[in-house]
Amino acid sequence: MTTKVSSPEMKSLHFQPRTPATSTSDKVVAAVSHTALTIWTLIVILPLLWTVMSSFKTSSEIFASPFALPSQWNLDNYTKAWSEAGIGAAFLNSVLVVAVALVIVMVLGAMCAYVLARYTFPGSRAIYYLMLAGLTFPIFLAMVPLFFVLKNMGLLNTLPGLILVYVGFALPFTVFFLFSFFKSLPHEITEAAALDGAGEWRTFFQVMLPMAKPGLASVAIFNFLGLWNQFLIPVSINAAGPRVLSQELAAFAGQMGYAVDFGALFAAVTVTVVPVLIVYIIFQRQLQGSVSQGTSK
Amino acid sequence: MTVVKTQQSRNDDGLAAVVPAAAPQQLVKRRRKPLTWDKVSFFAVFLGLPLAIYLLFVIWPFIQAFGYSLTDWSGFSPTQNFIGLENYAKIFTDDIFMKAMGNNILLVIFLPIITIILSLVLASLVTVGGSSKGQIKGLRNSSFYRVVSFFPYTIPAIAIGIMWGQIYDPSGGLLNGLLTGLGLDQFKDFAWLGNKDTAMIATMFVIVWGFVGFYMVLFVAGIKGIPAELFEAARIDGAGRFRTAVSITIPLIRDNIQTAYIYMGILALDAFVYMAALNSGGGPDNSTLVMAQQLFFTAFSKGQFGLASAMGVVLAVATLIFSGLVFVVNRLTGGDKDVSL
Numbered sequence: 001m002t003t004k005v006s007s008p009e010m011k012s013l014h015f016q017p018r019t020p021a022t023s024t025s026d027k028v029v030a031a032v033s034h035t036a037l038t039i040w041t042l043i044v045i046l047p048l049l050w051t052v053m054s055s056f057k058t059s060s061e062i063f064a065s066p067f068a069l070p071s072q073w074n075l076d077n078y079t080k081a082w083s084e085a086g087i088g089a090a091f092l093n094s095v096l097v098v099a100v101a102l103v104i105v106m107v108l109g110a111m112c113a114y115v116l117a118r119y120t121f122p123g124s125r126a127i128y129y130l131m132l133a134g135l136t137f138p139i140f141l142a143m144v145p146l147f148f149v150l151k152n153m154g155l156l157n158t159l160p161g162l163i164l165v166y167v168g169f170a171l172p173f174t175v176f177f178l179f180s181f182f183k184s185l186p187h188e189i190t191e192a193a194a195l196d197g198a199g200e201w202r203t204f205f206q207v208m209l210p211m212a213k214p215g216l217a218s219v220a221i222f223n224f225l226g227l228w229n230q231f232l233i234p235v236s237i238n239a240a241g242p243r244v245l246s247q248e249l250a251a252f253a254g255q256m257g258y259a260v261d262f263g264a265l266f267a268a269v270t271v272t273v274v275p276v277l278i279v280y281i282i283f284q285r286q287l288q289g290s291v292s293q294g295t296s297k
Numbered sequence: 298m299t300v301v302k303t304q305q306s307r308n309d310d311g312l313a314a315v316v317p318a319a320a321p322q323q324l325v326k327r328r329r330k331p332l333t334w335d336k337v338s339f340f341a342v343f344l345g346l347p348l349a350i351y352l353l354f355v356i357w358p359f360i361q362a363f364g365y366s367l368t369d370w371s372g373f374s375p376t377q378n379f380i381g382l383e384n385y386a387k388i389f390t391d392d393i394f395m396k397a398m399g400n401n402i403l404l405v406i407f408l409p410i411i412t413i414i415l416s417l418v419l420a421s422l423v424t425v426g427g428s429s430k431g432q433i434k435g436l437r438n439s440s441f442y443r444v445v446s447f448f449p450y451t452i453p454a455i456a457i458g459i460m461w462g463q464i465y466d467p468s469g470g471l472l473n474g475l476l477t478g479l480g481l482d483q484f485k486d487f488a489w490l491g492n493k494d495t496a497m498i499a500t501m502f503v504i505v506w507g508f509v510g511f512y513m514v515l516f517v518a519g520i521k522g523i524p525a526e527l528f529e530a531a532r533i534d535g536a537g538r539f540r541t542a543v544s545i546t547i548p549l550i551r552d553n554i555q556t557a558y559i560y561m562g563i564l565a566l567d568a569f570v571y572m573a574a575l576n577s578g579g580g581p582d583n584s585t586l587v588m589a590q591q592l593f594f595t596a597f598s599k600g601q602f603g604l605a606s607a608m609g610v611v612l613a614v615a616t617l618i619f620s621g622l623v624f625v626v627n628r629l630t631g632g633d634k635d636v637s638l
Contacts, residue, residue, distance in 0.1 A: 029538065030436060030437075033422040033423075033436055034436065036418070036419070036422060037419060037422055037423065037436070037439075037442040038442075040419060040442070040446060040509070041441075041442055041445045041446065043506070044445055044446055044448055044449060044506070044510065045445060045448070046471070047460060047461070047464055047471065047506075048448065048460075050464070050471045051460050051463070054463070062469050063468060063469040064469075065474070066469055066470060066471050066473075066474035067474055067478075108346060108347040108350065109347065111342070111343040111344075111346070111347060112343065112344060112347035112348070114343065115340065115343045115344045116344075127344075127348065130351075130356065131351075133356075133359075134351065134355050134356065134359075136563075136616065136617065136620060137359055137613050137616070138563070138566065138567055138589075138609070138612050138613055138616050139567075140567065140569070140589050140592055140593075140609050140612055140613075141358075141359055141362045141606075141609035141610065141612065141613045142355060142358035142359050142362060142609075143358075143593075143596070143609070144358075144362060144365065144596050144602050144605050144606050144609065145357070145358035145359075145361035145362050145365060145606070146354065146358040147596075149353070149354065149357065149358060149361075164350065164354060165354050167350055167354075168350050168351055168353070168354030168355045169354070169355060171347060171350065171351050171355070172351070172355075175347075199333075199335040199339075200335050200336055200339035201335065201338075201339055204339075204343070225450070225451060228453065229452075229453040229454055229455075231453070231454060231455050231569075231570045231573075232569055232570070235593075236593070236597065239597070245453070246453050246454075246455045246456075249453075249455050249456060249459060250455050250459075250573070250574065253459045253462070253574070254577065262463070262469075265459065265463070266463070269456050269459055269460050272452075272453060272456045273451075273452050273453075273456055273460075276451045276452070277448060277451055277452070280447070280448070280451045281444070284444050284447070
């Protein structure tokens with residue numbers, strides 16, 4: 001089939017110049033496409049730019065005109081948001097909680113996925129389906145009982161409690177993704193490792209885990225975004241504990257009296273948005289790759 | 298060397314018993330090796346530890362929720378009485394909860410369709426919008442559009458909500474500023490989120506804004522996975538761009554579309570963060586109230602944990618029905634029978 005298709009092309013190539021002239025219809029299509037994509041790009045980027053610009057204005061300037069540039073560019077709003085509104089402390093809490101939870105869930109998830117993918121034992125399918133169940137049920141259903149589970153353990157309103165719950169809820173996705181990944185690694189490698197005298201532990205940590213690096217990187221990126229953006233879990237089980245970023249933002253915006261400092265609110269949003277955005281722009285190539293990996297399993 | 302390897306792996310696939318030779322015997326022996334400390338500790342830690350956390354913090358609460366939903370527990374009272382399905386009866390006669398459910402259904406109908414169509418169109422423009430001669434290729438500078446469109450996905454939902462709350466602000470917001478700037482003076486001081494006719498549409502737009510880029514990237518990846526010969530063949534057969542998109546692209550990435558549909562649907566049944574950020578009180582006439590908000594309020598403000606658990610069960614059942622419907626529809630229309638989550 002391939003040869004049939006390519007032969008007329010080859011012939012036509014003979015008579016045509018190497019770079020085919022673009023026809024008028026092509027130009028029209030390209031122009032329309034570029035216009036449509038540009039419009040969407042503007043819809044995405046204008047709100048972000050406007051937020052950044054407003055974060056330098058005072059509240060009265062914001063209400064005077066949505067477009068006027070700030071009269072003076074200073075970081076007053078940022079210092080207010082960072083220290084007075086507690087965004088700084090919450091930011092650090094978020095970094096701590098997400099980093100610890102991410103490391104734990106990646107290690108545990110990889111171990112669990114490895115065992116499920118490479119060994120057959122009674123109940124392995126059941127465990128696999130149990131994981132599927134965790135992915136499909138809405139988190140909301142678990143929140144009320146979870147509140148009391150943590151309360152009984154003395155972990156309610158604490159960061160360790162939050163970390164453990166993050167690990168639990170990120171686990172099914174991690175296991176699922178890595179399951180297919182470990183399954184696709186060749187069996188010969190484990191055999192070779194076993195012949196060379198490596199035990200189960202060593203085979204996993206020194207042979208299989210390094211081979212799974214691309215898969216691990218993709219899952220880690222998605223887990224990071226998922227946990228960093230998590231809102232429901234902290235407001236339910238950490239309402240009175242040390243706040244994480246999404247909680248603090250909501251609390252800040254929720255004061256919505258007339259006294260709310262809108263300039264500082266914009267600054268708080270900017271502080272939340274910009275670091276992750278910068279990391280994304282740096283690593284976007286890997287991320288585009290991992291989106292395709294995640295779906296073409 | 299490689300020959301030996303493939304033979305070994307073939308034996309491993311279950312043929313070991315059939316092949317009568319010296320090497321397979323060794324293999325059988327190795328399989329029956331008694332449990333060593335290495336193996337026992339390996340299984341205990343590798344399977345036991347993750348499962349323990351998962352069962353305690355995820356599965357056990359899910360199971361408990363079903364139990365609580367049959368009681369009148371307030372959470373802090375020491376006793377909880379079994380009241381059967383009374384909570385469910387209460388929910389389904391509660392006008393406010395039914396209103397919230399209606400809003401969720403609205404979201405489930407419109408959000409996935411709008412998001413998927415918009416992201417499919419953008420993904421197609423990016424991948425096959427290029428020249429119709431020579432190699433099949435995308436638009437020039439297409440990666441720029443792709444990178445920028447993905448931006449919202451990296452922003453926490455609560456920040457998206459707060460940001461758009463300000464953009465929709467009647468007097469100082471960006472949207473009304475733009476519209477009055479274009480001469481549309483009727484939008485001066487128009488409260489997008491304060492009017493019951495526009496609040497839901499405005500809220501939906503925010504969610505679509507947040508997810509189009511992600512699904513666009515997903516679809517671009519799917520389209521790039523289609524062999525170029527297929528597009529070439531279609532072109533030679535005289536198919537135009539639109540025909541190619543409808544007859545080649547969409548059928549070949551329908552698994553991706555199904556995944557996207559289910560994810561967006563599950564999100565639409567929740568939607569808590571966006572609603573809480575844009576209209577924490579449920580909006581004018583409860584026009585943006587969703588079940589999740591009502592559940593949260595019932596549990597953590599009113600302390601009616603039994604009733605709230607029943608709402609959670611309703612939400613879970615709705616999610617399962619939705620996923621089931623998508624599967625059935627996809628299979629009836631000739632899709633793949635496998636699940637690809």
